[in-house]
Amino acid sequence: xxxxxxxxxxxxxxxxxxxxxxxxxxxxxxxxxxxxxxxxxxxxxxxxxxxxxxxxxxxxxxxxxxxxxxxxxxxxxxxxxxxxxxxxxxxxxxxxxxxxxxxxxxxxxxxxxxxxxxxxxxxxxxxxxxxxxxxxxxxxxxxxxxxxxxxxxxxxxxxxxxxxxxxxxxxxxxxxxxxxxxxxxxxxxxxxxxxxxxxxxxxxxxxxxxxxxxxxxxxxxxxxxxxxxxxxxxxxxxxxxxxxxxxxxxxxxxxxxxxxxxxxxxxxxxxxxxxxxxxxxxxxxxxxxxxxxxxxxxxxxxxxxxxxxxxxxxxxxxxxxxxxxxxxxxxxxxxxxxxxxxxxxxxxxxxxxxxxxxxxxxxxxxxxxxxxxxxxxxxxxxxxxxxxxxxxxxxxxxxxxxxxxxxxxxxxxxxxxxxxxxxxxxxxxxxxxxxxxxxxxxxxxxxxxxxxxxxxxxx
Ligand code: NAP
Numbered sequence: 001x002x003x004x005x006x007x008x009x010x011x012x013x014x015x016x017x018x019x020x021x022x023x024x025x026x027x028x029x030x031x032x033x034x035x036x037x038x039x040x041x042x043x044x045x046x047x048x049x050x051x052x053x054x055x056x057x058x059x060x061x062x063x064x065x066x067x068x069x070x071x072x073x074x075x076x077x078x079x080x081x082x083x084x085x086x087x088x089x090x091x092x093x094x095x096x097x098x099x100x101x102x103x104x105x106x107x108x109x110x111x112x113x114x115x116x117x118x119x120x121x122x123x124x125x126x127x128x129x130x131x132x133x134x135x136x137x138x139x140x141x142x143x144x145x146x147x148x149x150x151x152x153x154x155x156x157x158x159x160x161x162x163x164x165x166x167x168x169x170x171x172x173x174x175x176x177x178x179x180x181x182x183x184x185x186x187x188x189x190x191x192x193x194x195x196x197x198x199x200x201x202x203x204x205x206x207x208x209x210x211x212x213x214x215x216x217x218x219x220x221x222x223x224x225x226x227x228x229x230x231x232x233x234x235x236x237x238x239x240x241x242x243x244x245x246x247x248x249x250x251x252x253x254x255x256x257x258x259x260x261x262x263x264x265x266x267x268x269x270x271x272x273x274x275x276x277x278x279x280x281x282x283x284x285x286x287x288x289x290x291x292x293x294x295x296x297x298x299x300x301x302x303x304x305x306x307x308x309x310x311x312x313x314x315x316x317x318x319x320x321x322x323x324x325x326x327x328x329x330x331x332x333x334x335x336x337x338x339x340x341x342x343x344x345x346x347x348x349x350x351x352x353x354x355x356x357x358x359x360x361x362x363x364x365x366x367x368x369x370x371x372x373x374x375x376x377x378x379x380x381x382x383x384x385x386x387x388x389x390x391x392x393x394x395x396x397x398x399x400x401x402x403x404x405x406x407x408x409x410x411x412x413x414x415x416x417x418x419x420x421x422x423x424x425x426x427x428x429x430x431x432x433x434x435x436x437x438x439x440x441x442x443x444x445x446x447x448x449x450x451x452x453x454x455x456x457x458x459x
Contacts, residue, residue, distance in 0.1 A: 005191060007168055010076030010309050010342060011299055019167050022190040027159075027200040030188035034130045034157040035206055037185030042127045042155040049153060050100040055180035056149075057093035060086060060173075067141065067172055069301070074166045075140055076309040076342070077263050078300045089145040092425045095442040096149035103154060103446060110456065120457040125450040127155035128230065129208030132201045134194070134222075135170070136214045137163035137311050138266045143234075144170050146425070147211045148177075148187060150445035157186045159207065161198050165311055167191045194218060202226050209449060213268075215362075216434045223437075232438030232448050234430055236362040237390035239420035240273035240383045242405070244376060245280045247395035247417065250287065257291045259419035260368035261346040264310050269391045269413075269420045272363050274370045275379045281372040285350070288370070289335045292346050307366055309342035316344045319365030322357045323347055326369075329356055334370070354385060362388070376401055380408055389432030391420035412439070 004018040022030070041049075060067065064086045071082040105123040110116030133147035144162060151158045162170040167189070174187050190197050198218075202210055202225050210226050212219055213234040223231060241256065243249045259271035276284045300308030310316045320339045326349055327333060336347035349369040352359050358369055373379040383392055391413035394405045402416045412431045415422045423429055430439035438448050 005164060005167075007074055007165070009073045010165075010311060011073070011301070016073055017168055019171070019191050022192045022197050024196075024200050027190050027197055028204065030159050030190050031130060031132075031201070031204050031206050033185040034159050034188050037183055038127075038130055038157040041157055041183055041186045044155060046100050046103065049155060050097040052177065052181045053093050053097035053100060053149060053153060056173075056177050056182075057090050057097060059176045059180060060093060061090045063172075063176070064090075067169060070169050070172060071140055071166075072300050072308075074168050075137060076300050076311060078305040078308045079303050080305070081263055082300070085139055085142050088425055089142045092142060092145040092442060093149050095426045096153040099150070099443050099446055100153035103450070105452070108454070118459065120459075122455055124453045124455065125154070125446075126453050128449050128451055129156060130206055131156045131158045131449060132204075132207035132210045132229075133158050133160045134198055134201070134210070134212045134214065135160065135162050137166040138263060138268070140166035140169040141173065142425070143213050144173060146440045146442075146445060147213075148173070150440075150442050151211075151449050152177075152182065152186065153442070154446050154449050156449055157188075159188045159190060159201060161190050161192075161194070161201055164191065164193050199225065211445075211448070219436070230448065232430075232440070232445075233436040234268070234440060235390075235434060235436040236364070237268050237270075237388045237420070237431060237435050238272045238360065238362050238386055239269050239391060239393075240275060240386070241271055241393035241419045242275045242373075242376070242379045242383055242395065243277065243280065243284060244394070244396040244398065244401060245277045246397045248397075249276075249280055249284055249395055252395050252417075252419075253284065253287045253291050256419055257288060257295070259421040261292070261295060261307050261366045262421070264307055264344070265366040265368075266311065266364050267421065269423060270364070271393075271419045271421060272368055273359060273383070274368055275373050275383060276370055277376075277379075278372050278374045281370070285334065285348075285370055289348060292335050292348060295346055297343060297345060307343075307346055310344060310365060311342075313342045315365070316342045319344050319363060319367055322361075322363065322365075323349065323367065326352060326356045326358045329353060331356065331358070331369070336366070354382065360386065376404075380405060384409055387434040390430075390435040391415060391422070393419040393422075412436075
């Protein structure tokens with residue numbers, strides 16, 4: 001009998017389903033099947049690959065409620081954000097279907113060099129091979145889609161290891177892709193803990209690439225273990241925003257609250273550090289706390305729920321310990337701060353210091369801090385003072401300040417008049433510094449997932 005993993009409903013704690021746990025031999029066979037499927041699937045014409053992806057997008061939309069409920073239960077994500085995640089994945093597959101048809105190379109003017117005179121040069125983009133994909137718990141559908149859809153659009157095959165806590169949505173996606181016409185073996189799924197199944201997958205010499213989304217610690221381990229493979233890493237962040245008095249900062253309050261607490265703050269571009277100019281700080285804070293009091297916290301399946309449980313009680317305990325530590329160091333709880341099991345109340349801190357964990361590490365919890373500043377230059381310096389570099393936001397109507405921020409901030413994405421949480425699925429997305437290597441966003445992931453083959457013709 002194969003060992004089974006219990007997948008829990010993160011709100012009720014009840015067992016939702018049991019899934020087979022992969023052993024080392026299962027991982028090896030899954031890679032073998034994906035390799036065999038690659039020999040066939042990589043030869044498919046673009047229109048046929050696009051058709052599968054287009055059909056998968058349609059099937060996702062037809063089964064939206066069923067899939068959203070699975071996300072809601074296995075991840076504890078509030079219903080409205082679970083439904084939004086399905087909408088985004090529908091688009092991600094649609095973008096991939098479109099991009100499959102425009103995957104192309106370019107001619108190269110070889111005669112720009114005297115040595116190249118008389119020759120014709122062009123390059124093709126060819127599929128890279130088997131892609132090993134490892135995904136986190138917080139977007140069990142759309143972050144899987146950001147790996148699977150572009151890989152399949154290029155003609156690659158995939159072995160996916162979803163987070164052990166949230167594997168059910170990826171199993172549903174696999175069924176949908178098979179129904180859409182994907183050949184068997186083109187998407188294999190192996191389930192089990194990162195330290196075993198993840199390591200076996202990363203260390204196997206057959207995948208040509210590892211695409212990973214998760215924590216910086218694991219990302220760094222992967223770079224040491226993967227050997228000669230292409231690697232892309234989408235890692236953490238401690239997202240920040242600056243609110244200048246010249247901006248529509250009153251209009252920004254609700255957006256900032258959503259950015260900090262949606263999905264219980266378990267979003268890589270969640271808003272964690274809020275820098276507010278001293279002239280507006282008192283009123284902004286008052287409005288922010290008032291908006292927080294309207295958040296509905298609890299059962300994520302309720303249609304009006306804003307904040308559900310965290311992925312586990314252990315994670316909520318860890319976040320609460322960070323709050324307690326900050327308070328011991330002089331921080332003040334402006335709202336929230338209490339915990340019931342895996343539910344941590346949305347929490348806002350003031351009087352924080354830059355080296356407190358709640359500021360300098362990734363909270364990945366419904367936890368944000370307000371910092372009051374007096375000078376824009378100083379606020380930019382504080383926002384930049386982080387090992388992370390995923391996305392940041394600046395609210396200002398002063399074009400000079402916006403341009404200064406764009407020039408100085410070392411982040412993969414800079415949002416003017418928005419928080420770091422903005423993302424649509426076709427834009428280049430990824431981080432600098434400890435936030436990652438490479439980019440996702442369908443077309444950009446496809447560039448990472450293809451090889452360039454240079455062709456030179458001598459008449
Ligand atoms: P995690 O603990 O790093 O896990 C991510 C995935 O890696 C899971 O599937 C996990 O498996 C697996 N894993 C763990 N150890 C491994 C190892 N030694 N070798 C191979 N795989 C291993 O992260 P998480 O807690 O699920 O997600 C939170 C993190 O993801 C945060 O840091 C967040 O910022 C980041 N994130 C980044 C982005 C982005 O686009 N930049 C998006 C979302 C999340 P198991 O869990 O099954 O053990």
